[in-house]
Amino acid sequence: MGEKQRHYWRAALAFMACVAFLTPPVRAEEITAERLAHSEIEPDNWLTHFGNYEAWAYSALEQINRDNVKTLVPAWSFATGQKGINSTPLVADGVMYLAAPQNQIFALDAATGEMLWTYVREIPSGRTARPTAGLAVGLGLVFFGTVDNHMVALDAANGREVWDVQIEDPKQCGCGPSFAPLLANGKVIVGVRGEVAHRSYINAFDAKTGALAWRWWAIPGPGEPGHETWPEELWELGGASTWYAGSYDPDLNLIYWGVGNPAPMLGGTLPGDKLYTNSLVALDADTGELKWHFQETPSDIFDLDSATEPVLLDHEIDGKMRKLVLHPTKGGYTYILDRETGEFLKAYAHSQTITWTEGLNERGQPINRQTLSHDEETLVCPSVNGSRGAQHSAYSPRTGLWYTTSLESCAMVKLIESAGPREGQFYNSASLVAVLSPKAPPHIAAFDAMSGARKWMFETDLVNGSSLLTTGGDLIFGGDLLGRAWALDAETGDKIWSFNMGSGVTNAPISYAVDGRQYIAIGSGPLSASAGLSTRLWPELAAQIPPTGSSIFVFALPETQP
Amino acid sequence: MMPRILSVLLALASFPAMAAEQASPGVAAQVAAGRLIFETSCASSMCHGSGGVGGEGPGLLDTNLSLSTVIGVVQRGRPGTPMAPFGELLDPDMQAQVIAFVMSLTSGGRAPEQVVKLSAPPSDAAPSLSDLPETVMVGDGEGRPVRGHALFYDTSRVTGCRACHRVYGNGGPVGIDLADLALSPLEIYAAAAAPKMASDHFPRIELTTSDGVTHEGVKHSEDHTVIRYFDVSTPLPVLRTILLEDITDVDEAPGGTFDHTALGYSKQEVLDLAAFIHVMRRR
Numbered sequence: 001m002g003e004k005q006r007h008y009w010r011a012a013l014a015f016m017a018c019v020a021f022l023t024p025p026v027r028a029e030e031i032t033a034e035r036l037a038h039s040e041i042e043p044d045n046w047l048t049h050f051g052n053y054e055a056w057a058y059s060a061l062e063q064i065n066r067d068n069v070k071t072l073v074p075a076w077s078f079a080t081g082q083k084g085i086n087s088t089p090l091v092a093d094g095v096m097y098l099a100a101p102q103n104q105i106f107a108l109d110a111a112t113g114e115m116l117w118t119y120v121r122e123i124p125s126g127r128t129a130r131p132t133a134g135l136a137v138g139l140g141l142v143f144f145g146t147v148d149n150h151m152v153a154l155d156a157a158n159g160r161e162v163w164d165v166q167i168e169d170p171k172q173c174g175c176g177p178s179f180a181p182l183l184a185n186g187k188v189i190v191g192v193r194g195e196v197a198h199r200s201y202i203n204a205f206d207a208k209t210g211a212l213a214w215r216w217w218a219i220p221g222p223g224e225p226g227h228e229t230w231p232e233e234l235w236e237l238g239g240a241s242t243w244y245a246g247s248y249d250p251d252l253n254l255i256y257w258g259v260g261n262p263a264p265m266l267g268g269t270l271p272g273d274k275l276y277t278n279s280l281v282a283l284d285a286d287t288g289e290l291k292w293h294f295q296e297t298p299s300d301i302f303d304l305d306s307a308t309e310p311v312l313l314d315h316e317i318d319g320k321m322r323k324l325v326l327h328p329t330k331g332g333y334t335y336i337l338d339r340e341t342g343e344f345l346k347a348y349a350h351s352q353t354i355t356w357t358e359g360l361n362e363r364g365q366p367i368n369r370q371t372l373s374h375d376e377e378t379l380v381c382p383s384v385n386g387s388r389g390a391q392h393s394a395y396s397p398r399t400g401l402w403y404t405t406s407l408e409s410c411a412m413v414k415l416i417e418s419a420g421p422r423e424g425q426f427y428n429s430a431s432l433v434a435v436l437s438p439k440a441p442p443h444i445a446a447f448d449a450m451s452g453a454r455k456w457m458f459e460t461d462l463v464n465g466s467s468l469l470t471t472g473g474d475l476i477f478g479g480d481l482l483g484r485a486w487a488l489d490a491e492t493g494d495k496i497w498s499f500n501m502g503s504g505v506t507n508a509p510i511s512y513a514v515d516g517r518q519y520i521a522i523g524s525g526p527l528s529a530s531a532g533l534s535t536r537l538w539p540e541l542a543a544q545i546p547p548t549g550s551s552i553f554v555f556a557l558p559e560t561q562p
Numbered sequence: 563m564m565p566r567i568l569s570v571l572l573a574l575a576s577f578p579a580m581a582a583e584q585a586s587p588g589v590a591a592q593v594a595a596g597r598l599i600f601e602t603s604c605a606s607s608m609c610h611g612s613g614g615v616g617g618e619g620p621g622l623l624d625t626n627l628s629l630s631t632v633i634g635v636v637q638r639g640r641p642g643t644p645m646a647p648f649g650e651l652l653d654p655d656m657q658a659q660v661i662a663f664v665m666s667l668t669s670g671g672r673a674p675e676q677v678v679k680l681s682a683p684p685s686d687a688a689p690s691l692s693d694l695p696e697t698v699m700v701g702d703g704e705g706r707p708v709r710g711h712a713l714f715y716d717t718s719r720v721t722g723c724r725a726c727h728r729v730y731g732n733g734g735p736v737g738i739d740l741a742d743l744a745l746s747p748l749e750i751y752a753a754a755a756a757p758k759m760a761s762d763h764f765p766r767i768e769l770t771t772s773d774g775v776t777h778e779g780v781k782h783s784e785d786h787t788v789i790r791y792f793d794v795s796t797p798l799p800v801l802r803t804i805l806l807e808d809i810t811d812v813d814e815a816p817g818g819t820f821d822h823t824a825l826g827y828s829k830q831e832v833l834d835l836a837a838f839i840h841v842m843r844r845r
Binding site: 102128129130160161162166167171173194197211212236384385411417418419427428429431435465527533 | 612
């Protein structure tokens with residue numbers, strides 16, 4: 001059976017399933033490894049955090065396009081009752097799975113917003129981790145990382161808990177699960193989130209049983225290659241958080257994951273490259289074995305994580321098709337590597353304000369980096385907020401353009417005395433004051449993905465905290481901290497639609513379809529550092545930033561065209 | 563030349579420190595010391611941000627919090643949030659310093675009128691490591707509690723004591739908190755050194771489900787629809803929920819579930835662990 005035929009057969013089956021079960025629980029066709037690997041043939045669904053394993057944040061749906069987007073209307077809205085919508089919802093076969101930030105998951109009818117089931121998990125006393133920021137679905141289960149640092153699998157049909165594993169005690173490690181788990185080849189893979197003194201890792205759990213299948217340490221232990229790049233007193237507390245989310249190439253069976261900075265956050269003075277901090281790594285999905293790594297910033301002292309999404313692209317280089325990975329970092333550069341070998345091919349700046357290095361050499365390594373002083377403040381750009389952070393990029397195979405946020409963040413930084421690292425505690429050796437870039441305003445830009453040529457720039461109000469979605473209708477969706485969802489023309493960057501949702505946007509818009517109607521879902525209720533940064537830098541706009549809401553809004557074209 | 567906005571911000575940033583200089587020398591010193599602790603412990607963009615401007619956590623500027631609120635939150639944390647109980651992490655002088663600095667942030671840069679003084683910590687707090695005895699007799703042997711603590715919470719191992727067990731609430735989810743075990747050092751040693759020792763505090767259960775699979779582990783709970791148990795055969799214990807309707811047989815005969823000898827600790831290491839667990843018991 002060809003891919004197309006399989007698609008139609010599946011669509012027919014899904015239709016029959018809908019007819020058979022008009023009332024919940026909805027038992028849709030199981031989301032298999034095969035379906036996840038070929039999500040491009042079912043654009044009606046949004047099965048993974050980034051919409052596909054390649055981390056494109058692209059929906060091929062084209063019913064909503066540049067000509068009709070102005071007529072978008074809200075189809076439904078749903079409030080979780082918990083402050084903040086940070087998590088990217090997933091949609092499978094007409095059901096939306098949505099995480100509220102504090103241990104609550106909802107399954108909603110994706111066409112109407114009607115609640116099908118909810119799962120509530122008690123929050124224990126004591127210190128917990130960051131809010132839940134992403135989900136995975138598949139094999140009949142919904143997977144999520146909890147604020148009390150457990151991985152939990154729920155029955156997708158009714159929300160019943162199936163398995164539950166405490167990863168580490170969050171009171172001690174100060175850590176939590178990474179933004180979104182990655183379901184790859186039967187394993188749920190999840191990193192560690194937290195700017196703390198801790199030895200981070202990536203864990204893989206057997207999706208069906210919850211048994212820990214492998215752990216890859218982001219800091220090699222004694223006897224392992226790379227351990228020699230660590231000062232003896234730091235490796236067990238060296239940070240290297242794997243806080244974001246990975247991508248996956250099913251053909252190579254490799255996962256790609258970015259690694260954060262070494263502890264302390266700012267101003268480390270101990271020598272050594274500190275592998276695998278500030279690196280992109282490729283791991284065997286079945287075993288966790290390190291296939292290759294590329295360290296973008298050895299011995300980082302500016303909190304310029306390399307944790308953000310690895311975007312997988314295939315492109316011709318010198319007449320030969322290559323399997324590539326495009327990797328933006330907080331340091332303002334985007335790196336392009338061969339994803340089979342890790343070979344560095346090129347890098348370009350996606351941020352206009354970069355002071356921490358004079359540039360990159362032919363091996364992609366920084367040249368003449370800035371240093372910090374105890375005596376005076378140094379202007380460092382990007383700052384700890386990064387050229388961008390958790391607000392992910394989008395890539396459109398239609399335009400060949402890669403769209404990303406650039407915060408153009410800067411800070412005045414000065415070394416200060418600090419107590420040494422303590423397990424699970426924030427560790428920092430410098431003070432900072434956020435300042436505006438002397439060079440460029442915060443914006444969203446479109447780049448030719450391969451050459452890095454900037455096609456257009458869209459200046460954002462305050463800094464953009466929302467992730468980006470691009471669609472087959474040649475649109476970019478996002479939103480701002482003033483509470484407006486918006487759509488940009490993917491070719492020109494012109495804003496052509498906006499809607500006041502009443503609270504800021506820091507989650508990822510998604511698109512899906514049910515019964516032939518395309519929907520755009522956008523969360524309203526910011527949960528990110530962007531808000532604090534914005535009130536600091538634009539005090540005159542602080543009064544216009546609405547309070548934190550808890551709603552998701554779903555838009556569609558009017559059912560009868562006006 | 564410094565951009566205008568930059569100089570404004572720098573002036574703002576130094577405001578609390580300036581105000582503190584007009585306060586009494588003791589208060590000013592306390593606020594200044596607190597600022598350093600704040601910047602290195604609280605100022606992550608994931609928490610309160612540099613100078614308390616806010617990050618993912620709340621901003622503190624001009625929030626007019628009362629001294630008792632600030633003391634309570636700093637010392638006990640905010641359960642259910644990433645805010646840690648700094649009463650367990652900083653010594654009392656440092657707590658008072660950071661509280662003084664936070665008070666200056668919350669009140670528009672005005673330093674507290676008096677030096678912040680803290681009362682004694684609650685008596686139910688876990689014994690601090692520095693208060694533990696150097697050695698404890700375990701039968702004929704001698705255990706070192708501080709060494710046992712390091713082994714118990716060894717973060718360089720994937721699995722280990724802390725994966726299942728907790729002491730004073732810190733550690734894993736299986737069974738009773740070991741601080742509530744009223745056992746002698748020797749009894750603890752025996753449990754930790756023996757393969758599959760039975761204990762009422764870690765009740766064994768074996769379930770057979772209609773698919774013919776048997777599940778063995780430590781019982782967690784049951785209600786009218788499910789039985790929950792910890793599968794301790796994996797590196798991190800898995801809490802599984804089994805529907806009663808799927809269960810064909812239940813065996814709760816007493817027995818051990820986990821072979822502690824598989825962890826490979828030496829005799830001295832087990833002595834150290836037993837000494838640690840014993841001295842941490844709640845009194």
